[in-house]
Amino acid sequence: MKIATWNVNSIRTRLEQVLNWLQSNPVDLLCLQETKVVDADFPRSLFEGMGYHLYLSGQKAYNGVAILSRTPLTQVITGFTPVLSNLELPSDVALLEEQKRIIAGVVTPGLWIVNVYVPNGASVGSEKYAYKLRWLQLLRDYLKLILEKQATDLLICGDFNVALEDQDIHDPKGRENHIMASEPERQALRAVLELGLADVFRKFTPEGGHFSWWDYRAGSFQRNRGWRIDHHYLTPSLSQRANTCTIDSAPRKLPKPSDHAPVIVELS
Protein backbone atom coordinates (compact mmCIF):
# COMPACT_ATOMS: atom_id res chain seq x y z
CA MET A 1 0.00 0.00 0.00
CA LYS A 2 1.32 3.41 -1.01
CA ILE A 3 0.25 6.60 0.71
CA ALA A 4 1.22 10.09 -0.42
CA THR A 5 0.85 13.56 1.06
CA TRP A 6 1.03 16.70 -1.07
CA ASN A 7 0.31 20.33 -0.37
CA VAL A 8 -0.82 21.34 -3.86
CA ASN A 9 -1.45 25.06 -3.21
CA SER A 10 -4.85 25.11 -4.99
CA ILE A 11 -6.26 21.91 -6.50
CA ARG A 12 -7.91 23.82 -9.33
CA THR A 13 -4.66 25.48 -10.39
CA ARG A 14 -2.72 22.20 -9.98
CA LEU A 15 -5.40 19.84 -11.35
CA GLU A 16 -3.53 18.70 -14.46
CA GLN A 17 -0.28 18.21 -12.52
CA VAL A 18 -1.97 16.13 -9.82
CA LEU A 19 -3.76 13.97 -12.39
CA ASN A 20 -0.52 13.44 -14.31
CA TRP A 21 1.34 12.61 -11.12
CA LEU A 22 -1.27 10.02 -10.17
CA GLN A 23 -1.01 8.42 -13.61
CA SER A 24 2.73 7.88 -13.01
CA ASN A 25 2.35 7.27 -9.27
CA PRO A 26 -0.85 5.27 -8.74
CA VAL A 27 -0.84 5.48 -4.95
CA ASP A 28 -3.62 3.89 -2.90
CA LEU A 29 -4.19 7.02 -0.84
CA LEU A 30 -3.39 10.64 -1.62
CA CYS A 31 -3.76 13.27 1.08
CA LEU A 32 -3.98 16.82 -0.23
CA GLN A 33 -3.59 20.12 1.60
CA GLU A 34 -4.36 23.70 0.62
CA THR A 35 -7.03 22.67 -1.84
CA LYS A 36 -8.48 26.22 -1.54
CA VAL A 37 -11.96 25.33 -2.75
CA VAL A 38 -15.39 24.65 -1.29
CA ASP A 39 -16.46 20.99 -1.57
CA ALA A 40 -19.15 21.73 -4.17
CA ASP A 41 -16.53 23.13 -6.55
CA PHE A 42 -13.83 20.48 -6.02
CA PRO A 43 -12.91 18.94 -9.42
CA ARG A 44 -14.03 15.43 -8.48
CA SER A 45 -14.88 13.76 -11.75
CA LEU A 46 -11.46 13.12 -13.26
CA PHE A 47 -10.21 11.60 -9.99
CA GLU A 48 -13.32 9.46 -9.72
CA GLY A 49 -12.73 8.39 -13.31
CA MET A 50 -9.32 7.10 -12.18
CA GLY A 51 -11.02 5.00 -9.53
CA TYR A 52 -10.60 7.16 -6.45
CA HIS A 53 -13.16 7.82 -3.73
CA LEU A 54 -12.99 11.44 -2.54
CA TYR A 55 -13.39 12.79 0.99
CA LEU A 56 -13.29 16.56 1.26
CA SER A 57 -13.15 19.34 3.80
CA GLY A 58 -12.67 22.59 1.96
CA GLN A 59 -13.41 26.28 2.24
CA LYS A 60 -13.21 29.34 0.04
CA ALA A 61 -9.75 30.69 -0.84
CA TYR A 62 -7.73 29.24 2.04
CA ASN A 63 -6.79 25.92 3.63
CA GLY A 64 -8.79 22.83 2.70
CA VAL A 65 -7.83 19.13 2.92
CA ALA A 66 -8.88 16.07 0.95
CA ILE A 67 -8.25 12.32 0.96
CA LEU A 68 -8.37 10.35 -2.28
CA SER A 69 -8.61 6.61 -1.73
CA ARG A 70 -8.77 3.62 -4.06
CA THR A 71 -10.93 1.76 -1.55
CA PRO A 72 -13.82 3.42 0.30
CA LEU A 73 -12.99 4.79 3.73
CA THR A 74 -15.30 4.32 6.68
CA GLN A 75 -15.96 6.62 9.65
CA VAL A 76 -14.74 9.70 7.81
CA ILE A 77 -14.65 12.74 10.08
CA THR A 78 -13.71 16.35 9.48
CA GLY A 79 -12.55 18.80 12.12
CA PHE A 80 -11.80 18.01 15.76
CA THR A 81 -15.27 17.98 17.30
CA PRO A 82 -16.47 14.52 16.18
CA VAL A 83 -13.72 13.04 18.34
CA LEU A 84 -13.81 15.53 21.18
CA SER A 85 -17.56 15.78 21.50
CA ASN A 86 -17.78 13.43 24.46
CA LEU A 87 -15.39 15.55 26.42
CA GLU A 88 -15.84 19.05 27.63
CA LEU A 89 -15.13 21.04 24.52
CA PRO A 90 -12.64 23.86 24.97
CA SER A 91 -14.11 27.35 24.73
CA ASP A 92 -12.04 28.22 21.68
CA VAL A 93 -12.98 25.11 19.69
CA ALA A 94 -15.24 27.05 17.32
CA LEU A 95 -12.37 29.33 16.38
CA LEU A 96 -10.11 26.33 15.77
CA GLU A 97 -12.78 24.62 13.65
CA GLU A 98 -13.35 27.63 11.37
CA GLN A 99 -10.39 26.69 9.23
CA LYS A 100 -10.65 23.41 7.35
CA ARG A 101 -7.41 21.68 8.23
CA ILE A 102 -8.08 18.09 9.31
CA ILE A 103 -9.86 15.05 7.88
CA ALA A 104 -9.59 11.42 8.96
CA GLY A 105 -11.04 8.01 8.23
CA VAL A 106 -10.59 4.27 8.55
CA VAL A 107 -8.74 2.47 5.75
CA THR A 108 -9.06 -1.11 7.00
CA PRO A 109 -10.47 -2.18 10.38
CA GLY A 110 -8.40 -0.50 13.08
CA LEU A 111 -6.19 1.45 10.65
CA TRP A 112 -6.79 5.20 10.80
CA ILE A 113 -5.46 7.79 8.39
CA VAL A 114 -5.35 11.44 9.44
CA ASN A 115 -4.58 14.24 6.99
CA VAL A 116 -3.60 17.63 8.41
CA TYR A 117 -2.71 21.09 7.25
CA VAL A 118 -1.14 22.64 10.34
CA PRO A 119 -1.46 26.44 10.52
CA ASN A 120 1.55 28.33 9.25
CA GLY A 121 1.74 30.74 12.16
CA ALA A 122 2.93 33.84 10.26
CA SER A 123 5.71 34.96 12.64
CA VAL A 124 6.91 34.01 16.10
CA GLY A 125 4.85 35.76 18.75
CA SER A 126 2.00 36.77 16.45
CA GLU A 127 -1.67 36.01 16.97
CA LYS A 128 -1.46 33.38 14.22
CA TYR A 129 1.51 31.83 16.00
CA ALA A 130 -0.59 31.41 19.15
CA TYR A 131 -3.32 29.87 16.99
CA LYS A 132 -0.81 27.38 15.57
CA LEU A 133 0.39 26.31 19.02
CA ARG A 134 -3.18 25.97 20.26
CA TRP A 135 -4.14 23.98 17.14
CA LEU A 136 -1.28 21.52 17.77
CA GLN A 137 -2.43 21.18 21.39
CA LEU A 138 -5.91 20.24 20.26
CA LEU A 139 -4.47 17.86 17.67
CA ARG A 140 -2.75 16.04 20.51
CA ASP A 141 -6.01 15.68 22.47
CA TYR A 142 -7.77 14.47 19.32
CA LEU A 143 -5.15 11.85 18.46
CA LYS A 144 -4.94 10.65 22.03
CA LEU A 145 -8.64 9.85 22.02
CA ILE A 146 -8.51 8.06 18.66
CA LEU A 147 -5.49 6.03 19.76
CA GLU A 148 -7.08 5.11 23.09
CA LYS A 149 -10.53 4.24 21.84
CA GLN A 150 -10.47 3.39 18.15
CA ALA A 151 -7.20 2.82 16.38
CA THR A 152 -4.88 -0.16 16.51
CA ASP A 153 -2.73 1.59 13.93
CA LEU A 154 -2.59 5.17 12.79
CA LEU A 155 -0.83 7.19 10.12
CA ILE A 156 -0.95 10.98 10.27
CA CYS A 157 0.47 12.85 7.33
CA GLY A 158 0.37 16.31 5.87
CA ASP A 159 1.93 19.73 5.89
CA PHE A 160 3.00 20.23 9.50
CA ASN A 161 4.68 23.59 8.91
CA VAL A 162 7.36 22.56 11.41
CA ALA A 163 10.92 21.36 10.82
CA LEU A 164 11.80 19.34 13.91
CA GLU A 165 15.54 19.21 13.38
CA ASP A 166 18.06 21.76 12.18
CA GLN A 167 19.16 19.30 9.49
CA ASP A 168 15.67 19.64 7.97
CA ILE A 169 16.45 23.28 7.10
CA HIS A 170 18.84 24.40 4.36
CA ASP A 171 20.25 27.08 6.64
CA PRO A 172 19.21 26.78 10.30
CA LYS A 173 20.95 30.02 11.29
CA GLY A 174 18.52 32.21 13.22
CA ARG A 175 15.97 29.44 13.36
CA GLU A 176 15.05 30.11 17.02
CA ASN A 177 12.98 33.11 15.97
CA HIS A 178 11.94 31.70 12.61
CA ILE A 179 8.43 30.46 11.98
CA MET A 180 8.38 26.65 11.47
CA ALA A 181 11.51 26.16 13.57
CA SER A 182 11.07 27.95 16.90
CA GLU A 183 11.35 25.86 20.04
CA PRO A 184 7.69 26.24 21.13
CA GLU A 185 6.54 24.95 17.73
CA ARG A 186 8.91 22.01 17.91
CA GLN A 187 7.81 21.24 21.46
CA ALA A 188 4.15 21.38 20.47
CA LEU A 189 4.75 18.90 17.65
CA ARG A 190 6.95 16.68 19.84
CA ALA A 191 4.11 16.53 22.37
CA VAL A 192 1.90 15.13 19.60
CA LEU A 193 4.51 12.56 18.60
CA GLU A 194 5.02 11.45 22.20
CA LEU A 195 1.68 9.69 21.87
CA GLY A 196 3.70 7.06 20.02
CA LEU A 197 4.26 8.29 16.49
CA ALA A 198 7.51 8.23 14.52
CA ASP A 199 8.76 10.12 11.47
CA VAL A 200 8.98 7.28 8.93
CA PHE A 201 11.24 9.27 6.59
CA ARG A 202 13.97 9.03 9.25
CA LYS A 203 13.69 5.24 9.31
CA PHE A 204 15.34 5.22 5.89
CA THR A 205 17.16 8.54 5.69
CA PRO A 206 19.03 9.58 8.85
CA GLU A 207 20.99 12.37 7.20
CA GLY A 208 19.77 15.91 6.56
CA GLY A 209 19.60 17.96 3.41
CA HIS A 210 16.30 16.49 2.20
CA PHE A 211 13.48 18.97 1.74
CA SER A 212 9.79 18.95 0.83
CA TRP A 213 9.14 22.70 0.50
CA TRP A 214 11.04 25.45 -1.31
CA ASP A 215 10.01 29.10 -1.27
CA TYR A 216 8.80 30.42 -4.61
CA ARG A 217 11.03 33.44 -4.18
CA ALA A 218 14.71 34.02 -4.81
CA GLY A 219 15.23 30.83 -6.85
CA SER A 220 15.07 28.73 -3.70
CA PHE A 221 14.38 25.45 -5.49
CA GLN A 222 17.16 25.89 -8.04
CA ARG A 223 19.54 26.61 -5.14
CA ASN A 224 18.01 23.76 -3.07
CA ARG A 225 17.29 26.14 -0.22
CA GLY A 226 14.40 24.15 1.24
CA TRP A 227 12.75 22.86 4.38
CA ARG A 228 11.39 19.42 5.27
CA ILE A 229 7.97 20.20 6.73
CA ASP A 230 5.72 17.57 5.08
CA HIS A 231 5.70 14.34 7.05
CA HIS A 232 4.27 10.88 7.64
CA TYR A 233 4.08 9.90 11.32
CA LEU A 234 3.24 6.26 12.09
CA THR A 235 2.44 4.10 15.09
CA PRO A 236 5.18 1.50 15.79
CA SER A 237 3.64 -1.60 14.22
CA LEU A 238 2.76 0.39 11.10
CA SER A 239 6.27 1.81 10.95
CA GLN A 240 7.61 -1.76 10.96
CA ARG A 241 5.58 -2.39 7.82
CA ALA A 242 7.14 0.58 5.98
CA ASN A 243 9.55 -0.29 3.17
CA THR A 244 10.32 3.12 1.69
CA CYS A 245 9.62 6.80 2.28
CA THR A 246 10.62 9.21 -0.46
CA ILE A 247 10.18 12.83 -1.50
CA ASP A 248 9.37 13.22 -5.19
CA SER A 249 10.83 16.57 -6.22
CA ALA A 250 9.97 16.05 -9.91
CA PRO A 251 6.68 18.02 -9.77
CA ARG A 252 8.53 20.94 -8.17
CA LYS A 253 10.55 21.27 -11.39
CA LEU A 254 7.51 21.77 -13.62
CA PRO A 255 6.25 25.18 -14.78
CA LYS A 256 3.76 26.67 -12.28
CA PRO A 257 4.48 24.12 -9.56
CA SER A 258 3.18 23.85 -6.04
CA ASP A 259 5.85 25.06 -3.62
CA HIS A 260 5.65 21.62 -1.91
CA ALA A 261 6.67 18.20 -3.23
CA PRO A 262 4.76 14.97 -2.58
CA VAL A 263 6.07 12.58 0.10
CA ILE A 264 5.29 8.89 -0.38
CA VAL A 265 5.42 6.00 2.08
CA GLU A 266 5.13 2.36 1.06
CA LEU A 267 3.79 -0.25 3.49
CA SER A 268 3.75 -4.01 3.12
Place this chain on the structure above:
DNA sequence: ATGGCTTCAGAATGAAGA
Protein backbone atom coordinates in the same frame (compact mmCIF):
# COMPACT_ATOMS: atom_id res chain seq x y z
C1' DA B 1 15.45 43.46 2.22
C1' DT B 2 9.34 44.33 6.67
C1' DG B 3 12.62 42.04 0.02
C1' DG B 4 12.32 38.02 -3.66
C1' DC B 5 6.86 34.76 -5.78
C1' DT B 6 2.13 32.66 -6.11
C1' DT B 7 -2.68 32.02 -4.90
C1' DC B 8 -7.48 33.75 -4.32
C1' DA B 9 -10.77 37.38 -4.28
C1' DG B 10 -12.65 41.09 -6.08
C1' DA B 11 -11.25 46.01 -7.11
C1' DA B 12 -6.92 47.41 -1.61
C1' DT B 13 0.53 49.97 -3.62
C1' DG B 14 -4.67 43.33 -0.40
C1' DA B 15 -4.06 38.92 2.62
C1' DA B 16 -1.82 34.83 3.28
C1' DG B 17 1.42 31.64 2.57
C1' DA B 18 6.20 29.75 4.84
